[in-house]
Structures are given as structure tokens and as C-alpha cells.
Amino acid sequence: MFKIKNILLPTDFSKISLTAAEYAMELAKEYKAKLHLLNVLEKTPPILAIRSLDISREKIIHSINADAEAQLDECAKKIKKLGADVEIVQIIRKGVDYEEIIKYSKEKKIDVIVIATHGRTGILHTLLGSVAEKVIRYSKIPVLVTTPRSKS
DSSP states (O other), X not given: OOOOOEEEEEOOSOHHHHTHHHXXXXXXXXXXXXXXXXXXXXXXXXXXXXXXTTOXXXXXXXXXXXHHHHXXXXXXXXXHTTSOOOOEXXXXXXXXXXHHHHHHXXXXXXXXXXXXXXXXXXXXXXXXXXXXXXXXXXXXXXXXXXXXXXXX
């Protein structure tokens, strides 16, 4: 029998990334596990924003961090509305998205990663790459990949 105590749900705050929340919450309820909600920011802010605005680099970084924290809070509230009494840990990291997801999963002894994908194929997938695909490739633990349900 599997012992799931910690579930990682990476999010970029998009509707698609939140579609995985239902699965993560169901697992968390079933196993009475802790849900880790992770957002990864780029290490350095977009240079164009710094140059085009008359704002210091520090102010832009502070603004980006504050915005990410607010969005993570909002995301956690939406997930809690799914009706479960599950402990949610909110984390913001800086770095390369899939690398930080893998690193965090090792540090916190995560048992399963639940991640959404756009479900792209062909040239669009080749051009854009896939965080979910890289997480699957480098993860040493199970990864549950979800795709948005079609509205039919």
C-alpha cells in the first residue's frame, strides 16, 4: 500500500494549472496528506520591464514577489473551496521551473507530484517545451499529469 503524506501541486496560476488541483485535493483527502502549492518565479525579472519603466530593479523584483504571493494566496483559497480540510503549504521559489519542482520534491520528501499540462502536440509542443514533460523525465517519484477536460 502506498503511504502518501506529501503531495506537490506546482502552479503558474493559469486556469489550466489549477485543473490539477481537483486531483491533488482528492488524493490529499484520501490519504490525509499535506498539499504543497508551489509557484516558481524566474530568477531575474524581464529586462524590458526594467528599461521601459522608470523603476529600480529592486522595486520591480519586490512588485513581482508581492504579486506572486497575492496570487498564491488566491490560488490556495480557490483550492480550499473544493471542500477538503487539507493543510496547504504555500511556497514561492526562484529559478528554472522544472528544476525547482524536482529540487523541492526531494527536499520535502514529496510522495507524488500532481501537475497539469496543456496537452500540446506536434510543432507547438516542440517549440514551447513542457514543464510537465521535464518533471516526468527528471522526477524519481510518481507524477500524475492531468489535462483539462473538454467542455462537451
